[in-house]
Amino acid sequence: MSARETILNAVRSGLGNTAVDPAAVRRDADALLQDLPSIRPALLADGLVDAFIARVTSPKVAATAERIASASELPAAVGRYLEAFGLPAVVALQPAAPLQDLDWSGFELHDKVAPDEMIAIGVARWGIAETGSLVFHSGADTPILANFLPLHHLVMVRADTILPFLDDYAAATAGQRPPRNVNIVTGASGTTDIEGSLVLGAHGPRFLHVVIVGTPDSSE
Amino acid sequence: MQEATLSFKARAQEALADPTLKIAIDRTTGTAERKRAVAMTQFPQFEAARERGKRIKDHVIANLDHYLLEFERNAIASGAKVHWARTAEEASQIVVRLCKEAGAKRVTRVKSMLGEEIGLPHALDEAGIERVETDLAEHIVQLGGDRPSHIVWPSMHRTREQVSEMFKRLHRAPHQEETIEAMVDSARRELRDKFLTADVAISGANFLVADTGATCTVTNEGNAELTTTPPRVHIVTAGIEKLVPSTEHALLLLRLLVRSATGADVTQYTTFHCGPKQTGDRDGPEEFHIVLVDNGRTRMLREGMKDMLRCIRCGACMNHCVVFRQLGGHVYGGTYPGPMGAVLTPVFDGLESSRDLPHACTMNGKCQEVCPVAIPLPTLLRGWRDRSWREGLEPATVRFGLGIHTFVASRPRLYRLGTAIAIRVMRLFSRGGLVKGMPGLGAWTAYREFPAPAKRTFMEMYKDQEKGQ
Structure with missing residues (x-):
């Protein structure tokens, strides 16, 4: 008997060899997703954007955030960030249209992220207010490593893509073909492996700066 | 995964006599306990969420065959190759074979307790494949040539002074300054090129998502994604109890897992891996393998230990255990230490060699109280004690002593x-x-x-x- 058969048989006999009704299993699984408000934490503010920013900048997440009215203001916001850190205007830009279409004059751009990349700019598909998280789907315009190699990671997210809770992301994408990677990123890379004390910049970015564009009802 | 020949009691004596061990344990578990307590006050819905988490896991276990098949179907549809392993040896053999087929010289690994459970580090070393541990704590364990002592902080038994000494001796460009920041930087430099030049990546999974066929890893360092993206082949090893019906169920459990483990609300990096690189993708592996491992889990199902299959490996039970906090993890001798380890080690290693573990417990019930999926750990430990007595594994002195006690007390x-x-x-x-x-x-x-x-x-x-x- 193959390992597969042996394991499945052992599972069935361990469960008492009762017949499984897939429809009933589905019903039970769905029932476990009912009444979600009773098992969710509270948001930190009333408005979604405010709650998101409050979480992103809270000590637990320890990232920085700013708001801009339109994506066209992003290069200027990036310029200010680089200036504050005294960094050169040499950046890896995610090859995604919402970023590539902007006016980056004055910047030296490349789209391949180097192992010791100093600054990378990306765009997240969603933000999550509950945790201050950013959600990326890997793909033709979203290399996975771009989120992990740079020391400074600057991420644009549209205000109207900020979801209240983690499970809202799952509900929003249920039934769709998943990408190779869904990366839910919350703050910079950190480790507590030496005596439990938190140090940022373990293997991934040491700095995460989130730029929120527009308002929840803007349709930019 | 047997520790040395020393008995549990002899190992405990050694641990108690170690002057730095207690300091190291206190620094990490103390912080974990405090941070978890704060996280609980900020999440008053925890009790309700915990009850839901328990029900999700119970539902999966009650329909495990259904979910295994659904997961397999969807994983294959996503382009993954699914393998099944009855035992630890079989699982390790499959991974080593896949590495050899890939012509692997260097393998990068993401910390996975199941990998430790099946003896993967040893099997890879035996096969002559260069193994690079990328989680900082596992990197420290690898440099020190010892074993993990905690399931969340494997190098918890090392003080910063010991880590500093090792890095200075073994890193190519070690830190100059005596700060933890500088040591972390030293490891970052040391591992950078290894991430990018490995032939195969091996990770575990915190969740297996049945309705997508995806596996999920959670890390704070970002080492999982740096590990699993550049190599041509990514292999996942996971216990069959890791299944959840959907991504939504996984995210509900994630809230419980992270708060219980570290007191954070969510890990810095939560990643779902579904199949290999897709057409047009900029990066990602070309081959994606998933090894589903039984190794005693179906026996637990049969032998009345179903509750233990809910375990999501957060480590809260050990952080709050009065015995663990005196002894640390190595004394337990198995892959998993603390209360959950004392329940699991007899399953993997047999009760005869591990019968001391269920006794290393004061029955104060703290582990059950903090368990995010409400596993009745003291009851399960009492079950092992009972079985040890019935099977005649308790030594003559204990039987004699209890005999006298019974005679007098009655x-x-x-x-x-x-x-x-x-x-x-x-x-x-x-x-x-x-x-x-x-x-x-x-x-x-x-x-x-x-x-x-x-x-x-x-x-x-x-x-x-x-x-x-």
Whole structure:
């Protein structure tokens, strides 16, 4: 008997060899997703954007955030960030249209992220207010490593893509073909492996700066 | 995964005598306990969420065959190759074979307790494949040539001074400054090129998502994604109990897992890996393998240990265990330490060699109280004690001692006489209300004092009071 058969048989006999009704299993699984408000934490503010920013900048997440009215203001916001850190205007830009279409004059751009990349700019598909998280789907315009190699990671997210809770992301994408990677990123890379004390910049970015564009009802 | 030949008690003696170990344990578990407590006050819905988490896991276990097949179907549809392993050896052999087929010289690994459980580090070393541990703690464990001592902080037994010494000796460009920041930087430099030049990546999974066929890893360092993206082949090893019906169910459990483990609300990086690189993708592996491992889990199902299959490996039970916090993880001898380890190790290694573990427990119930999926750990430990007694594994001295106790305790007059004499003798050895040493009490007084007993027994005082009325 193959390992597969042996394991499945052992599972069935361990469960008492009762017949499984897939429809009933589905019903039970769905029932476990009912009444979600009773098992969710509270948001930190009333408005979604405010709650998101409050979480992103809270000590637990320890990232920085700013708001801009339109994506066209992003290069200027990036310029200010680089200036504050005294960094050169040499950046890896995610090859995604919402970023590539902007006016980056004055910047030296490349789209391949180097192992010791100093600054990378990306765009997240969603933000999550509950945790201050950013959600990326890997793909033709979203290399996975771009989120992990740079020391400074600057991420644009549209205000109207900020979801209240983690499970809202799952509900929003249920039934769709998943990408190779869904990366839910919350703050910079950190480790507590030496005596439990938190140090940022373990293997991934040491700095995460989130730029929120527009308002929840803007349709930019 | 047997520790050395030393008995549990001998290992415990050694751990208690180690002057730095207790400091190292306290620094990490103390922080974890405090941070979890704060996280609980910020999430008053935790109890309700915990009940839901328990029900999700119970639902999966009750329909495990259904979910295994659904997961397999969807994983294959996503382009993954699914393998099944009955035992630890079989699982390791599959991984080593896949590495060899890929012509792997260097393999990068993401920390996975299941990988430790199946002896993967050893199997890869035996096969002559260069193994690079990328989680900082596992990197420290690898440099130190020892074993993980905690499931969330594997190098918890090392102080910063010890880590500094190792990095200076073994890193190519070690830190100059004696700060933890500088040490973390040193590891970052050391591992950078290894991430990018490995042939195969091996990770575990915190969740297996049945309706997508995806596997999920959670890390704070970002080492999982740096590990699983550049190599041509990504192999996942996961226990069959890791299944969840959907991504939504996984995210509900994630809230419980992270708060219980570190007190954070969510890990910095939560990643779902579904199949290999897709057409047009900029990066990602070309081959994606998933090895589903039984290794005793179906036996647990059969032998009344279903509750333990809910475990999501957060480590809260050990952070809050009074025994673990005195001894650390190595003393337990198995892959998993602390209360959950004392329940699991007899499953993997047999009760005969691990019968001391279920006894290394005060039954204070703290582990069950903090468990995010409400596993009745004390009950399961008592089950092992019971079985050890029934199977005659308890040593003759214990049987003899308990025999005497039973004889005396079931004869009230004899019992009262005995206790009346005992407390009077003990008072002769007491100084300032404490017994610091006494013949026959050495096992206790070697590490702590015994409070001096009252002048007279409860029954003596009770009788006098009755007479007086």
